[in-house]
Amino acid sequence: MxxxxxxxxxxxxxxxxxxxxxxxxGITGAYGSIHTKQMxxxxxxxxxxxxxxxxxxxxxxxxxxxxxxxEAVDATSAKIxxxxxxxxxxxxxxxxxxxxxxxxxxxxxxxxxIRDTMEALDLAKQKGAIIIGPNTPGIMIPELxxxxxxxxxxxxxxxxxxxxxxxxxxxxxxxxxxxxxxGQSITIGIGGDPVNGTRLIDAFEMIKDISxxxxxxxxxxxxxxxEEMLAQRIIDLxxxxxxxxxxxxxAAPKEKxxxxxxxxxxxxxxxxxxxxxxxxxxxxxxxxxxxxVPVLLAGKMENRLE
Amino acid sequence: MQLLEFQAKELFRxxxxxxxxxxxxxxxxxxxxxxxxxGYPFVIKIQVPVGGRGKAGxxxxxxxxxxxxxxxxxxxxxxxxxxxxxxILLEKMADIKKELYLSIxxxxxxxxxxxxASAEGGVEIxxxxxxxxxxxxxxxxxxxxxxxxxxxxxxEGITAEGFVDTLKKLSKLTIEKEAELVEINPLAIMQDGxxxxxxxxxxxxxxxxFRHDELQKYQEKTEIEEQAEKSxxxxxxxxGDIAVVGNGAGLVMSxxxxxxxxxxxxxxxxxxxxxxxxxxxxEALTLISKLDxxxxxxxxxxxxIVKTTVVAEAFLKAYENNLIDxxxxxRLKGTESEKAKEMLKDSxxxxxxxxxxxxxxxxxxxxx
Numbered sequence: 128m129x130x131x132x133x134x135x136x137x138x139x140x141x142x143x144x145x146x147x148x149x150x151x152x153g154i155t156g157a158y159g160s161i162h163t164k165q166m167x168x169x170x171x172x173x174x175x176x177x178x179x180x181x182x183x184x185x186x187x188x189x190x191x192x193x194x195x196x197x198e199a200v201d202a203t204s205a206k207i208x209x210x211x212x213x214x215x216x217x218x219x220x221x222x223x224x225x226x227x228x229x230x231x232x233x234x235x236x237x238x239x240x241i242r243d244t245m246e247a248l249d250l251a252k253q254k255g256a257i258i259i260g261p262n263t264p265g266i267m268i269p270e271l272x273x274x275x276x277x278x279x280x281x282x283x284x285x286x287x288x289x290x291x292x293x294x295x296x297x298x299x300x301x302x303x304x305x306x307x308x309x310g311q312s313i314t315i316g317i318g319g320d321p322v323n324g325t326r327l328i329d330a331f332e333m334i335k336d337i338s339x340x341x342x343x344x345x346x347x348x349x350x351x352x353x354e355e356m357l358a359q360r361i362i363d364l365x366x367x368x369x370x371x372x373x374x375x376x377x378a379a380p381k382e383k384x385x386x387x388x389x390x391x392x393x394x395x396x397x398x399x400x401x402x403x404x405x406x407x408x409x410x411x412x413x414x415x416x417x418x419x420v421p422v423l424l425a426g427k428m429e430n431r432l433e
Numbered sequence: 434m435q436l437l438e439f440q441a442k443e444l445f446r447x448x449x450x451x452x453x454x455x456x457x458x459x460x461x462x463x464x465x466x467x468x469x470x471x472g473y474p475f476v477i478k479i480q481v482p483v484g485g486r487g488k489a490g491x492x493x494x495x496x497x498x499x500x501x502x503x504x505x506x507x508x509x510x511x512x513x514x515x516x517x518x519x520x521i522l523l524e525k526m527a528d529i530k531k532e533l534y535l536s537i538x539x540x541x542x543x544x545x546x547x548x549x550a551s552a553e554g555g556v557e558i559x560x561x562x563x564x565x566x567x568x569x570x571x572x573x574x575x576x577x578x579x580x581x582x583x584x585x586x587x588x589e590g591i592t593a594e595g596f597v598d599t600l601k602k603l604s605k606l607t608i609e610k611e612a613e614l615v616e617i618n619p620l621a622i623m624q625d626g627x628x629x630x631x632x633x634x635x636x637x638x639x640x641x642x643f644r645h646d647e648l649q650k651y652q653e654k655t656e657i658e659e660q661a662e663k664s665x666x667x668x669x670x671x672x673g674d675i676a677v678v679g680n681g682a683g684l685v686m687s688x689x690x691x692x693x694x695x696x697x698x699x700x701x702x703x704x705x706x707x708x709x710x711x712x713x714x715x716e717a718l719t720l721i722s723k724l725d726x727x728x729x730x731x732x733x734x735x736x737x738i739v740k741t742t743v744v745a746e747a748f749l750k751a752y753e754n755n756l757i758d759x760x761x762x763x764r765l766k767g768t769e770s771e772k773a774k775e776m777l778k779d780s781x782x783x784x785x786x787x788x789x790x791x792x793x794x795x796x797x798x799x800x801x
Contacts, residue, residue, distance in 0.1 A: 133617075158708075161738075163679055199801075214640065215643060237497055238640045239640060239708075240611060240638055240640045240641035240644070241611070241613070241638045241640065241641070242543050242571070242611050242638070243570055245544055245545075246571075248544060249571070253797060258687035263712070276707075276737075276738060277737065278736070278737035278767060278768060279740065280767065281767075281770075291683075292683065293681060293682060293683020293684065293686075294681050294683065294685060295680055295681025295684035295705070295735045295737065296681065297683075298735050298737050298767070299684060299687075299735050299766075302735075302766075304540055311735040313599070319683070320640075321539065321541045321613065321638075321683055322539070322541055322544050326542060328542075345514065346683070348682075348683055349684060349686070350541075352541070352542050353541070356542050362644065373687075375683045375684075375686040375687040375690065376686040376689075376690065377690045377693070378689045378690045378692070378693035378694075378699070379686060379689065379702075380482060380669075381725075382435065382482070382483065382670065383669050384667075384669070385640070385669060385685075385686050385702055386667045386681075386682025386683075386685060386702065386704040387682040387683070388638075388640055388687070390682055390686065391481075393614065393636075394557070394558055394559055395559055415691075415694065416687075416691055416788075416789065417687060418787070418788075418789070
């Protein structure tokens with residue numbers, strides 16, 4: 128498995144250690160340009176942008192724009208890209224990135240057809256690349272690098288990993304954690320789609336061996352069975368660092384899509400009860416409210432010290 | 434979207450899957466004409482997008498005109514799991530030897546299509562025994578795989594041939610229409626050994642709608658849900674009396690959960706989305722004002738990309754235009770929330786520091 132920290136930070140001997148370049152696909156679009164400015168403000172090294180037909184121009188007089196990913200990668204050797212194109216163009220933009228050597232692709236757009244996500248994933252697998260999303264807020268190492276659309280206020284550097292299917296709940300819960308003194312080592316947005324480039328279980332694999340990791344927070348929601356898979360994996364591993372979960376959608380009616388394409392209970396498949404009972408089986412407490420997450424985490428940590 | 438049985442069967446027919454003769458109607462006069470064309474005996478089947486129709490009396494045998502005049506309106510007036518009849522399907526009677534189960538669904542965690550088949554069908558999937566589960570990747574089901582499934586189910590002769598043919602056609606349909614789930618339950622073995630789809634369930638990937646104009650005639654949304662979609666936010670109508678508004682699907686779901694835990698009943702789920710503007714939030718409030726059952730509005734915002742002041746402005750405009758005369762309970766946090774609170778200070782919005790307090794006040798306020 129590719130080391131996510133090596134991708135995001137690099138190795139200490141690299142000349143660009145902790146300053147890895149990121150390419151923005153769709154940099155001149157309304158959404159892409161707002162978030163590019165915010166990522167730059169956060170300290171992310173936005174090294175190039177791509178908008179077909181606008182090659183040769185500069186974004187905000189500083190970031191060079193290229194017509195294709197191949198040109199942008201050739202010029203910068205970047206391995207990370209963030210994609211803001213409309214859902215319809217996701218597949219071609221993702222292929223463009225993966226075929227040009229991108230190893231970490233963060234896909235922001237919502238409403239990508241499942242078949243397109245699966246095709247992009249197939250290619251990513253061949254190329255040994257990671258896709259985060261689609262329909263994700265992105266990934267960040269607080270106070271170091273943000274490849275995503277998260278507002279900066281809720282996050283603080285620390286030792287808790289937060290994995291979340293939902294964007295706003297990631298902000299809400301990280302905010303609660305930060306206020307309780309729990310900073311975050313990394314936060315990974317899984318996305319609200321039925322098929323995710325990085326599933327909860329994959330995100331867990333990325334973070335489980337962080338040497339100074341003190342705890343994990345899993346923010347799930349109804350739909351699919353990726354929470355159940357993760358709980359099973361945690362049981363199998365005998366992973367014993369403190370973990371707390373939260374599941375949104377307990378009160379949602381069955382067979383209705385609750386905002387996210389993936390948030391739907393079909394029969395019993397995807398129900399909150401199923402997820403909560405698997406987490407309980409894995410000895411992971413499930414918070415009833417976002418505000419309860421840091422309380423439960425603190426409890427888990429105390430138990431561990433005793 | 435989830436198609437109704439008769440709509441799924443239209444697609445089955447297009448792909449050459451064996452079916453009994455059937456005709457759908459939406460009123461008894463139309464139904465009478467169809468009854469003549471079809472000839473007795475037949476079955477009257479309510480068309481609702483939920484299961485459990487048989488148990489609820491939504492499927493009735495019909496032998497003659499007298500029975501028809503009694504049973505057609507009976508079935509039409511049923512409400513199953515809160516769903517009213519969208520249409521009535523009249524379908525010829527079948528002489529069945531055995532009921533099988535067959536579906537292809539998009540396996541979200543394995544990221545491929547997966548077949549579920551069983552020789553013991555006719556009950557809801559959770560109760561189907563001896564399930565044969567096969568992951569099939571992203572392409573069509575091959576002859577070889579289909580034959581393997583038939584063999585594992587213990588099918589032989591023309592029944593096995595019929596099953597293989599059905600499975601291959603079903604997989605072609607699933608892939609070409611980009612379905613998330615296509616189910617035939619039961620797939621019946623007739624006395625003569627042939628197989629026929631007696632029921633059909635079909636769930637599409639709505640994100641692929643732009644590639645499937647041919648499916649749009651099946652789109653069924655309430656007027657309000659449709660307007661919400663046009664305005665770029667998602668709205669699900671629920672049957673309680675407190676409208677729940679927020680930004681982000683997860684946050685709004687979480688608010689629904691907490692409201693329900695506190696004895697409140699949500700009237701709708703409304704996610705203004707990441708691209709919310711004053712105009713779109715005003716539009717959202719306009720839609721809520723059209724829902725008669727709403728007695729109060731609960732707002733939970735975590736401003737990130739969406740500035741809370743944008744939402745506050747929409748509320749002020751709605752008060753000014755007398756669009757809303759309901760009590761509003763809100764919790765605003767994140768981008769520009771101090772400014773937003775200041776803006777709403779002298780309005781009818783009750784502002785709380787935590788969502789828990791806003792929920793308690795909403796539940797108490799509505800009871801009064």
